[in-house]
Every structure is written in C-alpha cells, then in structure tokens.
Amino acid sequence: MIAAExxxxxxxxxxxxxxxxxxxxALDEYAAKALLxxxxxxxxxxxxAVDPVAAALACSDLSPPYVVKVLSSNALHKSDxxxxxxxxxxxxxxxxxxxxxxxGWRADPALVEGFxxxxxxxxxxxxxxxGYIDPQFGPMVMVGLGGIFVExxxxxxxxxxxxxxxxxxxxxxxxxxxxxxxxxxGGVVANEEALVDALVKVGGVGGVLMVLADDIQELDIxxxxxxxxxxxxxxxxxxxxxxxxRAHAPPGPRSVxxxxxxxxxxxxxxxxxxxxxGAGNRFIRNIEMLGFMGEIYPIHPSMTEIGGRRAYRNFSDxxxxxxxxxxxxxxxxxxxxxxxxxxxxxxxxxxxxxxxxGSNGAESDAELAAAIKAGGMRVLGPNCLGIYTPRGRVTFTxxxxxxxxxxxxxxxxxSGGFGIDLVRCGQARGLxxxxxxxxxxxxxxxxxxxxxxxxSDDLTRVIGLYLEDIKDGRRFFDLLNAAAARKPVVLLKGGxxxxxxxxxxxxxxxLAGDLRAWQAVASQTGCxxxxxxxxxxxxxxxxxxxxxxLERPTRDLALFGxxxxxxxxxxDRFAQKGFSLATFAADTKARLHAxxxxxxxxxxxxxxxxxNVFDRTEGRVASEILDALCEDGGIDMIVVHLNLPVLLSYRxxxxxxxxxxxxxxxxxxxxxxxxxxxxxxSDGNPETDAARRLQTERxxxxxxxxxxxxTMASHALGALARFEEFHIKRQRLKPEPIQQRSxxxxxxxxxxxxxxx
Numbered sequence: 001m002i003a004a005e006x007x008x009x010x011x012x013x014x015x016x017x018x019x020x021x022x023x024x025x026a027l028d029e030y031a032a033k034a035l036l037x038x039x040x041x042x043x044x045x046x047x048x049a050v051d052p053v054a055a056a057l058a059c060s061d062l063s064p065p066y067v068v069k070v071l072s073s074n075a076l077h078k079s080d081x082x083x084x085x086x087x088x089x090x091x092x093x094x095x096x097x098x099x100x101x102x103x104g105w106r107a108d109p110a111l112v113e114g115f116x117x118x119x120x121x122x123x124x125x126x127x128x129x130x131g132y133i134d135p136q137f138g139p140m141v142m143v144g145l146g147g148i149f150v151e152x153x154x155x156x157x158x159x160x161x162x163x164x165x166x167x168x169x170x171x172x173x174x175x176x177x178x179x180x181x182x183x184x185x186g187g188v189v190a191n192e193e194a195l196v197d198a199l200v201k202v203g204g205v206g207g208v209l210m211v212l213a214d215d216i217q218e219l220d221i222x223x224x225x226x227x228x229x230x231x232x233x234x235x236x237x238x239x240x241x242x243x244x245x246r247a248h249a250p251p252g253p254r255s256v257x258x259x260x261x262x263x264x265x266x267x268x269x270x271x272x273x274x275x276x277x278g279a280g281n282r283f284i285r286n287i288e289m290l291g292f293m294g295e296i297y298p299i300h301p302s303m304t305e306i307g308g309r310r311a312y313r314n315f316s317d318x319x320x321x322x323x324x325x326x327x328x329x330x331x332x333x334x335x336x337x338x339x340x341x342x343x344x345x346x347x348x349x350x351x352x353x354x355x356x357x358g359s360n361g362a363e364s365d366a367e368l369a370a371a372i373k374a375g376g377m378r379v380l381g382p383n384c385l386g387i388y389t390p391r392g393r394v395t396f397t398x399x400x401x402x403x404x405x406x407x408x409x410x411x412x413x414x415s416g417g418f419g420i421d422l423v424r425c426g427q428a429r430g431l432x433x434x435x436x437x438x439x440x441x442x443x444x445x446x447x448x449x450x451x452x453x454x455x456s457d458d459l460t461r462v463i464g465l466y467l468e469d470i471k472d473g474r475r476f477f478d479l480l481n482a483a484a485a486r487k488p489v490v491l492l493k494g495g496x497x498x499x500x501x502x503x504x505x506x507x508x509x510x511l512a513g514d515l516r517a518w519q520a521v522a523s524q525t526g527c528x529x530x531x532x533x534x535x536x537x538x539x540x541x542x543x544x545x546x547x548x549x550l551e552r553p554t555r556d557l558a559l560f561g562x563x564x565x566x567x568x569x570x571x572d573r574f575a576q577k578g579f580s581l582a583t584f585a586a587d588t589k590a591r592l593h594a595x596x597x598x599x600x601x602x603x604x605x606x607x608x609x610x611x612n613v614f615d616r617t618e619g620r621v622a623s624e625i626l627d628a629l630c631e632d633g634g635i636d637m638i639v640v641h642l643n644l645p646v647l648l649s650y651r652x653x654x655x656x657x658x659x660x661x662x663x664x665x666x667x668x669x670x671x672x673x674x675x676x677x678x679x680x681x682s683d684g685n686p687e688t689d690a691a692r693r694l695q696t697e698r699x700x701x702x703x704x705x706x707x708x709x710x711t712m713a714s715h716a717l718g719a720l721a722r723f724e725e726f727h728i729k730r731q732r733l734k735p736e737p738i739q740q741r742s743x744x745x746x747x748x749x750x751x752x753x754x755x756x757x
Contacts, residue, residue, distance in 0.1 A: 016215055019073070020240055028073040030116055032236035036221070039208050040201050042194075042232050046118040052098035056091040058117040064089055067234075068097040070105070071114040078235075079148060081106045086120060121234050124227030125181055125190045128156065129202055130220040131209040133241065134517050136473030139213045141203025143168075143195075145177045146223040158520040160477050161203045162210050166733045167524065168199040174523075181226070194231040198224060217241045256378060256445070258453050261347040262435050263392040264323035267292070268315055270299035270337055271328025271351070272306045279328035279351055281307065283386075283396070292393040297322070299329075299337070315341035324394070325377070326386065328352060331364070334382070335371035342375050350381030355441060365443065372444055384440025385416035388423050390433060391459070397423055407432020409540050410460035412450045414439055415494070418466045418533055426537050430700035431544060434460040448475045455483045462543040463487055464536055468494045477521055484730065485526030488543040488723055492536045493518050493529065526726035528719045535715050542677070542705045542716040543723075549673050550731075553724040554636040554717060556582035558629050559606030560622075561641035561679070562614060567606035570641060570679075570710045577718040581605045582635045591628040595621065611643070615650040619658030626666045630674050638666070639713065641679040644688050653691075660695045664702040678706045679713050 015031055027035065033043040047058035048071060059066060070083035078084050082104045085097035098115050105112060128146035133139055137160045144156025157174045159167055172178055172195065183189035198221075202208050208219060220237040267287070271280035284296060284307065297318045298306035305311055312318050314337055315325060325341065325348040327334060334352050341348065355364045372379050380386065386396035390405040397420045409431050413419040419438040426433070434457065437450050447467060454460045470476050480489060495514075522529045530536045557579050559567050571581060584592070584605055592603035602608040607625060614621065622640075629638050640663055647656050660678075667676055678699055682688045696706040707713040 016212075016240070020215070024073050024240070026073055026237065026239040028071055028113065029069065029236060030071060031073075032238045033233065035238065036208065036233050036236055039211075041198055041221075042230060043236075044118040044121055044232060044234055046116055049098070049115045049117055052095045052102065052115070055098040055115045055117050056095035059091040059094055062117065062119050065120040066094050067116075067118050067120045068094055068101065069116040069118075069235075070101055070112055071116050072111045073113065074111050088120075118234075121225045121232040122227050122229065124188055124225045125177075126223035127195070127226055128220070128222040129198055129224045129233075130218070130222070131161070131203055132218045133209075133213060133216070134160075134473070136470055136514075137477055137517055137521065138474050139203070139209035140517060140520060141199065141207075141209060143171050143199055144175060150222060156516075157523075158516045159203065160517075160520050160524060162205040162207065163200065163203045165196050165200055168196040168203075170523070170729075171199065172196070189228055190226040191228055191230055195224075195226050198231045198233070215241060256449055256453065258347075258450075260323035261378075261380075261387065261392075262389045262394075264347075264394065265294040266297065266318075266320055266323050267294060267394070268297040268299055268312075268318055268322045268325045268345070269328075270315075270325065270333075272298045272300055272311070274303055274306065276307065280326060283326050283328070286395045286398055287393060290390075290393045290395050290399065294323075295320070301333075315344050318344060321346065323347065324349070326351070327381075331355070335367050338368075338371040338375040338377070338379075340375075341377060345375060345377040348372075348375070348377050348379045348381075349384055349386045350379060350440070351384060351386065352381075353383040355382040355443065369443060379444035380437070381440040382443060383416075385419055385438045387438070388419075388433060388436040391435075395423075396420075396438065399423060400427060405432060406434070406459075407544065408434055408459060408461035409464060409544055410434045410450075410454035410457065410462070411436040411464045411466075412439065412447050412454070413437070413466040414442075414447065414468050415466055416440070418492075421533055422464070422466075422537065425533075426540070429537055429541055430697065430706075431537065431541055442471065446471060448472055448479060451476065451479055451489075455479065455487060461487060462540055463489045464540045465489065465491045466494065466533070466536070467491065473517075477525065480521065480525035480527050483525075485723065485726055488548075488719075489525075489527045490536055490539045490543070490719065491518075491522070491527050491529055492531070492533060526723060526730075528722060530715070530719070535712065538705075538707060538712045538716045539719045541700070542720055545700060545703045545705045546675055546677075546720065548720060548724050548727070549636070549675070550724060550727045552636065552673070553728060554579075554675065554721045556580055556634060556636045557717075558582050558584075558632075558635045558638045559641065560609075560625060560629070560638060561607075561643070562609055562611045562646060563641070563643045564602070564608045566641060566643060566681070566710075567608050570639065571606060573710045573714045574639075574717070577714045578721065579714075579717065582632070585632050585634055588628050588632040591631075592625065595624060597621075611646045611650065614647060614655050614659065615652060618652055619655040619662070622659040623662035623665065626662050626676075630666055630676075632674070635674050637717065638674060638676045639679065639717075640676065641681065641710070643681050644692055645681075645683040645685065648688060648691060656691065656695060660699055663704055664699060667699075667702055667704045676704055677713060677717065678704060679708070679710055680706055681709060 030048055037043050045062055049055035049058050055068060066088040068085045070078055083101055088094050088097055094117055126147040128150050129143050131139060131141040139161035140158050141161050141163060142156050142158045145153050155176045157171050159171060181190040216238055218239045221233045222235055225232050225234055269280040269284055272278045298309050298311040300306055300311040301313055303311045322345045325345045327348055328351040329337060331352050331354040355368050388395045411422050416438045419436055423436050439446055454463045521527060530539055557574055559570055582605060597603055598613060600610050601613050629635055663676055663678055680692045682692045699706045
C-alpha cells in the first residue's frame with residue numbers, strides 16, 4: 001500500500017511495477033486514486049487505516065461528512081458486498097461503520113486489507129469514466145451514466161484514444177442522459193468543462209490510458225460525481241495487463257504499387273491440368289471471357305503444353321517478368337513454387353488453403369512466410385479467390401461481359417464467397433467497380449494495404465469492406481482517421497464478439513466489446529457501418545450515383561408516388577432514420593395546386609397520385625410535379641416510389657417509362673442541391689421484374705440510385721446523411737490533427753516532459 005498521498009506519478013508507477021512483480025492483478029482504490037491524481041484528476045481527500053480505531057483517528061485532518069470503504073487490491077464490487085458507508089458525521093460514526101463493514105463482510109475476510117476514510121463528495125450526477133486496451137485498436141476511453149445500474153442502462157459511448165476536447169464533447173452529446181446533465185426539469189447542471197477535462201486526462205494524448213497502455217488492462221472510475229462546481233473521482237479501479245505488452249514503434253513505409261496487380265501484362269497460372277478441370281484452367285477461361293489481352297503462362301510440373309499454350313515447370317522458367325501469379329497448386333508444392341519465383345514475380349495470389357489452419361497450420365504458415373521472403377514478391381492469400389479488375393480484364397469468378405464495366409467502387413473482402421456476391425449481385429444492381437479484392441488469410445498483404453491503396457487511388461471514389469478481423473486495428477484506424485472521410489468507406493463487419501468481456505473485472509470491461517469498438521471507429525472516422533451484404537451494395541450504389549451535400553445534411557424529404565398506404569409506411573420508415581417530411585414553400589404549394597389534380601390525389605407531402613392519374617397523362621404529370629419540387633430550397637431529397645404492378649396493369653405501358661424519363665431529366669438538371677432517388681416495387685412476377693430491371697438500368701446509368709423497397713432506401717439515405725453530418729461537424733470543429741501513427745510514443749514523450757516520472 002502507498003504510504004502517503006501525493007507521491008506523484010513516479011511513486012505510483014514504481015508501486016505498479018512492484019504490484020505486478022508480486023503477482024497482483026489490480027491496484028487498490030487508494031493507489032488507483034493516487035495515480036489519477038498524478039494525472040490531474042480531482043479525487044477526495046483520503047486516509048488509509050488498518051482497523052476501525054485507526055479509521056476514527058484518520059478523521060482528525062478531514063472534514064465531515066465522511067465515507068468509509070473497505071480497502072482491497074482485488075477487483076471487487078464493494079457496494080454489493082456491504083463494503084461502503086456514506087454520510088458519517090464524526091469519528092465515532094466512522095469507527096462504528098468500519099466495525100460494521102468488517103463484521104458484515106460477505107466475501108473472504110482475507111480480502112480486507114484495511115479501510116479508506118475520505119471526505120464525502122458534494123451531490124451531483126453519477127457518471128462512469130473508464131477505458132480498456134482493445135486487442136485490435138489499443139487504448140479506448142468510455143463515458144456514460146454511472147452508479148450501481150451502469151450495466152443495466154448501458155448508456156455509454158466509447159472512443160479510440162487519444163481524444164481531444166471536441167471529441168469528448170461529442171461523446172457526451174451521444175448519451176441518452178445528456179439532457180439530464182444539462183439540468184433537465186430543474187435538476188443539477190453538470191459542469192461540462194470539468195467533465196470534458198476529466199475525459200481528456202483519461203483518454204487524451206498524455207492521459208492515463210495512453211501513457212500506461214503497456215501496463216494496464218482496464219480503468220474504471222465509477223462514480224465520477226459531476227456537480228456545478230466540478231468533477232470528483234470518488235471510486236476507481238485499475239487492473240493490470242496479464243503480460244508486458246510489446247512496444248508500439250511507429251511502422252515504416254508501407255505503400256505498395258498495385259499497378260502490376262490491377263493492370264497486369266503477364267500472368268502465370270499454377271494449378272492447371274490437362275483435363276481442363278483445374279482451378280487454374282477455370283481462371284484462364286474467366287479472364288479470356290473478360291477480354292484479357294496480355295500473355296498467359298501455364299505452370300505445370302510435367303506438361304509442356306496446356307490448352308494450346310506452352311507450359312513451364314516453375315516461375316523461374318517463364319521468359320519474362322510476371323506481374324501476377326495465380327497459384328492454385330497443391331499445398332505441399334506452393335512454397336517451392338514461390339521460392340523459385342525470386343526476381344520474376346511481382347504479385348502472387350494463393351488460392352490454395354491449408355496454411356494457418358488445422359493441426360499443422362503454424363508450421364505450414366511459417367514455411368510459406370519463409371518462401372514468400374525468399375521469393376521477394378507481394379502476396380494475396382493464402383485461401384484467397386483473388387481479384388476482379390475490369391481495367392485489367394482479370395476476374396476470379398464468372399461475370400457477365402458488360403459494356404463499359406469499369407467503375408469507381410473499390411471492394412476489399414475477407415470472404416471469397418462475399419466477394420463473388422458483391423461482384424455478381426453488385427453488377428446486377430448497377431455497381432461498377434474499380435477493383436474487387438479478396439484477401440484470404442493475409443499472410444502478407446492485408447485489408448490495410450488495400451485500404452491505403454484505394455484511399456489514394458484516383459479511380460476509386462467509394463470503398464466497401466467486408467471484414468471479420470483486422471490484424472493491425474490501429475493502422476486501420478489511423479488510415480481512416482488521416483483520410484478524414486474524403487471518400488465514403490462502407491463497412492460490413494462480420495463476427496461481432498465480446499473480446500472485452502472475457503475478463504470483465506470492471507464496469508468498463510463488462511460493457512466493452514467488438515461492436516462498441518467498431519462503433520467508436522465509425523464515429524471518429526466517418527466510416528459507415530452496415531448490417532448485411534445487401535445493405536452494403538445499396539449504400540455503395542447510392543454513393544456511386546450521388547454526390548453528398550457537404551453544406552447541409554440530407555434531412556427533409558419529399559415523397560412522391562402512387563399508393564397512399566405506401567406513403568404512410570415510407571414516412572414511418574424514414575422517420576425511424578431521423579428524416580422528416582419537408583414543408584413545401586408557398587410557391588411550391590401554388591404550383592402543385594395549379595395542376596388541378598383530380599379527387600383521390602394529394603398535392604401535400606407526401607404527394608400521392610393514384611395510378612389512373614398517372615395513366616391519364618401517360619406519366620407526364622410527373623415532370624410537372626418534379627419541376628415544382630426541385631425549385632423548393634427546403635427539400636433535400638425527393639423520393640419517387642412506384643408500385644409497378646399497378647401502373648403496368650394499365651393499357652399504356654409507356655407510363656412507367658415516362659415517369660423514369662422525368663426523374664432522369666430532373667437528375668441531370670438538379671437545382672438547389674436537391675437529390676432524387678427511386679423506389680421501384682415489384683410483386684415478383686417475371687414480367688414486372690423484367691420491367692423493373694430495365695428501368696433500374698436506365699436510371700442508374702443516368703446517376704439515379706434505385707431501390708427495391710423503402711427499407712433499403714432508408715438505410716442508404718441514412719448512411720448518406722451520416723456521411724454528410726460527419727463532414728459538416730468536422731468542418732465546424734476543425735480539430736488540430738493528432739498524429740495517430742505514433743500516438744503511443746508521443747504520449748510517453750509528453751508524459752516525460754510534463755509529469756514527474
């Protein structure tokens with residue numbers, strides 16, 4: 001136990017080291033508060049006592065009312081075990097309280113190491129401030145509604161450290177309890193400045209979590225009592241990391257020139273067979289079908305010719321440098337092939353599996369890594385399907401040969417199956433790709449390398465990711481944070497886990513988890529999280545076809561279509577995402593009223609026209625309505641929804657075509673920043689589906705996103721609004737850039753300069 005207060009950071013750190021050497025797993029509350037005090041946080045005046053008599057004597061230089069607590073270096077919920085007494089008026093009450101704690105203690109008596117006597121903090125709001133070391137992203141800070149019900153209400157929010165004051169304020173505003181902190185219904189107004197200061201001292205560049213990232217696992221301040229006058233940490237718990245963490249040195253240059261991979265001139269294929277059934281044969285057929293114009297070199301251990309092409313025994317025999325080697329050979333042959341590719345292969349993609357998996361996985365992985373190093377090439381995989389690159393005419397799956405296939409959507413997928421879905425389903429929905437890359441087990445090149453490329457690639461304007469895990473989460477965060485959402489990045493995260501809950505010795509630990517961490521990354525970087533592969537495709541489609549409004553976020557909608565019930569459902573769906581129906585300007589109302597729409601039609605928002613009204617004008621009334629709406633500066637987005645089965649049931653089938661024509665014309669001459677999306681609903685009838693595909697292709701080609709239902713439209717527009725709000729907030733705050741890549745070492749340097757280590 002620390003013998004006296006105010007020992008400074010150096011004394012506390014020495015004590016931390018001593019505790020770890022003795023095998024202890026946590027700091028007792030007194031030591032934890034001393035540590036917090038050394039970092040500038042306010043804690044109550046406190047004294048330690050070995051027994052009830054000493055507890056009474058400790059009152060002599062403290063001011064009442066007093067608090068008595070059990071003192072233990074074990075991670076305990078003291079209140080649950082009867083280890084806390086509050087509001088004590090004098091020394092006698094303190095002594096009786098200490099005796100009562102000892103006699104009523106509901107856990108192992110050996111855990112009681114003494115007592116704390118401290119001055120009781122003034123009343124205020126009880127918050128929890130904490131942090132933990134995430135296995136992917138490193139130090140993370142948390143704030144939320146505290147007290148004994150913290151896990152029940154779970155009103156908390158997390159951020160990747162370090163944070164600044166602006167980020168701390170944003171965290172507070174995300175809490176459901178934030179209005180309470182502002183004094184709702186005449187309540188106590190929390191000192192926001194003091195709370196922000198406490199958050200930064202815990203999670204800022206020179207804060208507790210950054211400086212001690214190598215030593216601690218969890219930090220819990222519960223409660224942090226925040227009143228009008230300030231914030232006081234009245235209880236604290238700090239648990240140690242199970243082992244000494246490796247130093248976080250800034251990484252060296254990692255940029256990779258991917259041009260030979262995405263636009264290869266020479267491709268070697270290992271894994272071909274004379275029968276034509278090998279994975280390599282199928283790959284050759286796929287790239288030939290897509291129109292690959294470069295040289296293809298089959299690799300086979302004994303054949304001299306495969307499919308009319310000369311075959312070579314290994315990469316070294318190929319008469320020229322190989323831009324891209326497709327490797328689908330048996331597992332035992334792969335390392336030897338790569339070694340013999342030294343100086344000849346720029347990129348290799350290993351489809352073969354069995355490395356890093358099963359009982360011999362580690363040994364196979366090590367052998368493969370050594371072969372890659374000897375071969376000197378960059379590698380995708382193993383267990384990787386490969387790439388789809390329209391500009392290079394290379395594909396890992398059968399695809400339709402379409403006119404003008406090249407696009408601006410870059411995809412990174414840790415699942416080969418999802419990679420196929422994204423290519424095929426995405427093409428059917430109108431996505432046009434710059435590249436789609438599956439990364440497999442990522443023994444060399446991984447998601448971060450491809451993300452860095454796509455962020456700097458002029459051809460790629462929107463990025464989609466499917467990730468199950470990330471080996472270097474800190475680099476992933478740094479890349480996105482440095483990019484400042486200059487391009488939309490849409491992420492489908494598979495495998496939400498509870499990594500932070502495996503050793504939940506604190507409230508922070510019990511509330512942490514993979515989902516919370518990724519939500520924090522999204523909040524700080526502008527990355528957009530989605531829940532399904534279908535939603536990923538729809539959001540990518542919206543950003544492919546629509547330019548975000550970075551001056552005013554999309555919030556006020558105008559709904560226009562056929563079907564009153566559909567309009568009601570759509571209104572509810574969009575409201576759930578935070579959208580509102582725009583109030584039409586007086587001029588807009590006058591122009592709509594002048595159309596003299598017949599009974600049964602509505603010229604209010606939502607505008608509802610029965611199908612027969614569309615039919616009377618062959619759909620041309622849509623053009624007049626859109627002309628009025630696009631002149632209204634109070635409308636951010638027009639949602640045109642068509643019930644196709646009803647419209648197509650009329651004799652003149654051109655009605656739908658004319659409505660889509662009007663939408664395309666509006667999209668090409670959009671005014672006042674008003675956007676337009678379409679929802680084309682079908683009943684599953686083949687004829688109706690065919691009509692929907694035709695009109696969808698026309699609209700998407702003209703830059704108008706089309707959705708199959710209101711749910712998908714609301715998800716996509718919600719992502720658009722979040723992206724716009726992130727940019728607007730960032731421009732408003734204009735935070736000083738934090739050098740995330742060297743954050744750990746920077747925090748250490750700051751601590752050495754400002755704290756008495």
